Amino acid sequence: MNLSKSKYCNGIQCKKMLWLDKYKSDVKEDVDNSSIMDNGNDVHEVARKLFGDDINIQFNENLNVMIEDTKEALKCDKVVITEASFAYKNNFCSVDILVKDGNFYDIYEVKSSTHLKDVFKTDLSYQVYVLTKLGYNVRKSFVVIINSNYEYHDHLELDKLFIKIDLTEEMIDKQKYIEDNIKGINDYVDDSKEKESVISINCFEPYKCPYFKYCTSSIDKPNVFDIRSLSNKKKIELYNNGFKNYKELLKSNINDKYKMQIEYDLNNKQDYIDKNKIKEFLDTLSYPLYFLDFETFQMSIPKYEGVKPYMQVPFQYSLHYYDKNGVLKHKEFLGDSNTDPRRSLAERLVKDIKKDTCILAYNMSFEKNVIKNLASLYPDLKDDLDNIYNNIKDLMIPFKNRYYYNKDMHGSYSIKYVLPALFKDDPTLDYHNLDLVHNGSEAMNIFANLSSYSADEQEKIRKSLLEYCCLDTYAMVKIYDYLNDIVKE
Numbered sequence: 001m002n003l004s005k006s007k008y009c010n011g012i013q014c015k016k017m018l019w020l021d022k023y024k025s026d027v028k029e030d031v032d033n034s035s036i037m038d039n040g041n042d043v044h045e046v047a048r049k050l051f052g053d054d055i056n057i058q059f060n061e062n063l064n065v066m067i068e069d070t071k072e073a074l075k076c077d078k079v080v081i082t083e084a085s086f087a088y089k090n091n092f093c094s095v096d097i098l099v100k101d102g103n104f105y106d107i108y109e110v111k112s113s114t115h116l117k118d119v120f121k122t123d124l125s126y127q128v129y130v131l132t133k134l135g136y137n138v139r140k141s142f143v144v145i146i147n148s149n150y151e152y153h154d155h156l157e158l159d160k161l162f163i164k165i166d167l168t169e170e171m172i173d174k175q176k177y178i179e180d181n182i183k184g185i186n187d188y189v190d191d192s193k194e195k196e197s198v199i200s201i202n203c204f205e206p207y208k209c210p211y212f213k214y215c216t217s218s219i220d221k222p223n224v225f226d227i228r229s230l231s232n233k234k235k236i237e238l239y240n241n242g243f244k245n246y247k248e249l250l251k252s253n254i255n256d257k258y259k260m261q262i263e264y265d266l267n268n269k270q271d272y273i274d275k276n277k278i279k280e281f282l283d284t285l286s287y288p289l290y291f292l293d294f295e296t297f298q299m300s301i302p303k304y305e306g307v308k309p310y311m312q313v314p315f316q317y318s319l320h321y322y323d324k325n326g327v328l329k330h331k332e333f334l335g336d337s338n339t340d341p342r343r344s345l346a347e348r349l350v351k352d353i354k355k356d357t358c359i360l361a362y363n364m365s366f367e368k369n370v371i372k373n374l375a376s377l378y379p380d381l382k383d384d385l386d387n388i389y390n391n392i393k394d395l396m397i398p399f400k401n402r403y404y405y406n407k408d409m410h411g412s413y414s415i416k417y418v419l420p421a422l423f424k425d426d427p428t429l430d431y432h433n434l435d436l437v438h439n440g441s442e443a444m445n446i447f448a449n450l451s452s453y454s455a456d457e458q459e460k461i462r463k464s465l466l467e468y469c470c471l472d473t474y475a476m477v478k479i480y481d482y483l484n485d486i487v488k489e
Helices: 005-013 015-022 034-047 062-071 118-133 168-173 175-190 232-240 256-267 275-282 342-352 364-377 378-388 415-422 440-447 454-489
Strands: 080-090 091-101 104-110 138-146 162-166 289-297 313-322 328-334 358-362 392-394
Touching: 005 015, 005 091, 005 118, 005 138, 005 175, 015 256, 034 162, 034 378, 034 454, 062 080, 080 392, 091 118, 091 138, 104 118, 118 138, 118 175, 138 168, 168 175, 175 415, 232 275, 289 364, 289 440, 289 454, 313 440, 313 454, 328 454, 342 364, 342 378, 358 364, 358 454, 364 378, 364 392, 378 392, 415 454, 440 454
Parallel strands: 104 138, 289 358, 358 392
Antiparallel strands: 080 091, 091 104, 138 162, 289 313, 313 328
16 A cells, blocks of 8 residues: 555554554544644744755655756755655655755654654654655654753754654664564555454554444443543553443443442442531632633743743632622623733732632642743732732532432543433533533634634634533533532532
8 A cells, every 4th residue: 555654653553553544434433632733843944944955845646746846956066955865666754854964864754743753753754764765865764853951042053942853773773673574564454354343542652542432332332431530551451451331341340430330330329428528618708709610722942931841820810709799790701813912811819819818729739830931920919819829729529529410421520421320311511512612622722823813704603612621610510509509408
């Protein structure tokens, strides 16, 4: 078959993934990697200038055009080429950055990650194989990753932002191994007879397989792969030991909290409620009572003062609150996508939340980390921000600690599971009924790219962002009220 470097990596992860691509692609599920792709595109665009001016080979659906354009560019004695394209037999690759120095060639595979992963080595080794087989003298081969400790100040410093990891020796050692892999992949895919699926950690790593549902369709439902928050490694271990469906899992040594999910799902058990523990939690709260939720976005390439790659940058918050008389009110903030929103957000936040008042967040570690970073960035606001930080409590506790549990939570204490479990069929609390923005990932991505939309579209998007974030804190209010009603019964 025709292999690219991405297909080769898929084949190393699981040959059947490529077989299904060829013979049964209709059963493929969508795996959302849009944010990964967006980050990757940003990183590649900036990394192009690591070695000065470059010749970029424009993408063309006719790969032969890219190959010929590369040959033309390589006529220069010294040149930096991005997306240089090559084919050896049925194996095609584009090199992120190729540096030609006379008769020597250095390969740089650019990744948007902050860590070196085995799949990156697999990707790089395939490129070295293709170029070496074509007769190019590959002198050095590198994986380029993001330096997570780099902090932006005034201007971008590419030599500090990127880390070049020299893998030359390791790539040389892999060449015979690659040739064997390519033959194995081709032999497997060329056989039209379907082989039995092998369920292993490769179903999840390095990337989630889009055929997982198909390959596990013969396993009784619900099964070990439906258990929330259990690691994939542990799921595979249980599966391999014969504990597949829920009835079998009850006989395993699985943790009691997972058995609780299984028992409630199997036996349709009634809600578990520990009123005393819920009351103890509620008694720690007082009016005025604030419900706070931030929305943040990340930049693979930082452009704001003091920001590191993939640091959470807050751009929005919603604040429902009960005043001292128990009247529910609401305040909100949404920053400008064209400027750093943090200063304006921090100033508004310390005005909107009175000192020494009780604040609730859901999974408070996130909100507290945002506030901690703001306090570090703005010393003049530090006292007020520290006051907010020290008064935050976590509405997640009653659900995380299983003071309350029902089967519709499916083992999760995430608000996206807790809310519909408590308020079944309530359209006002259904995130699916929102327009444009339905979850935090969508909010993050759409705000980061807001400037690319027209003025009318931006207005609609901002309205949708406000509605989404507002629902997050309104949902917390409803959950809080629900818990209060329980202890009063």
